[in-house]
Amino acid sequence: MLHQNLEWYYPHTIEDAVKLISQQGVILHGGGTRILKTSSKSIKGLVHVGSLPLNFIHHTDGKTSIGSGSTYDDILRYAHKTNRLSLLAKALSEAASTPLRNRITIGGSLKDFPIWSSLYTPLLVLNAHLEIAGKKDEIISVRDYLEKGIIKSKHLITRVIVDDAPHVAGNVKRFSLIRFEYPVFTVAAALHGKKNVISEASVYITGVKGRFKHCKRAEKFLEGKSLTDEVIAEAGKYFSAKFVSDYRYSAEYKEHTANVFFTDLLIELKGGLQ
């Protein structure tokens, strides 16, 4: 349960929001869904980002900028209207349920990175970047954000930047028994190239030991090849991920299933690089 004497703040500038979260026990509030899941008594104050100009999505110079206050639903509507962000939209459309997608913000999901989140996987394969405001204002790749531990620092994500990818075939698959369940893992691939030949591959999986894995061996194997049945069958041998056993599945079962999902993902991408 959240503290009964919780303090609420409604800043109108990014600078004010950053100052507020430097206080002990004061955190950002986007849609609030994750905060309610944890409901920690150590939270003394909430800084509501709804009063900041962070709810926007626009496209300029070959890049789509998504304000961190945009909800999953905002992004899905934009993707549907513009035919952009298709890989991200696929992942988000399968996450949670309609009333939750109407509330969950992309900034909140990125900052908290719950183990079940399917959001990071497409952003990692698309080499998306984050604009953050904190002690230092900067634009960094999603990968650096995770690997360099910036995610743990006190900061405000202001926007997510996704480059256009005209010669990319991408796919994302999440493993859950029913649609509504949190995914056990999410695997995604983005294949760059033309005329069915892969010039560059990007493969990531989340939900694994250490949260995410960059599957470099699988990428290296795929580069320079066409997605034939033989190549797809062989690619599975170069894809591996380590999991932790839990009450639902053993680590071995997850490893095997992840491999099957990776192969299925490639089968669905066959013929996608025109």
Added chain:
Amino acid sequence: MKKNFHINGSVKELELSPNDTLLQTLRNNNFTEVKCGCNEGECGACTVLLENKAVNSCQVLSMSVQEKEITTVKGIGTLYQPHLVQTSFVEAGGDQCGFCSPGMALAAYSLLQENPNPSRDEILVALDGNLCRCTGYVKIIDAVELAARKIAAEIKETE
């Protein structure tokens, strides 16, 4: 403490705590048409519309929505003047115990406001956050389709 909220077209002063969810605030202030089911954002019994979009009120902190228009099931129609979505649920047999009905009706209403002629798949997506333990969903989806036909007929009549 007391704060103003915009509910069903008018401003209401509600008593609340800073850590209250919207579900708690509404029910503690006699908006008992909003049902408490799982309290975890999974069942949809507590659905309300926030700026015409369905949300789980148990997953919304009240202090974050003071400036937003909130609609409960009583905001779309009353016992004596029900909305076509509500009458369609009755006619199609989409109501049984009735506990999920306020949330279902609001999710359907929100969908039809935006997409008056949804496909069955689009209805499934719009209602994917609302669980029913009685009907098996077929009659609920029939009810939404019936409401869409009735609304279309009503629009045609007024043209």
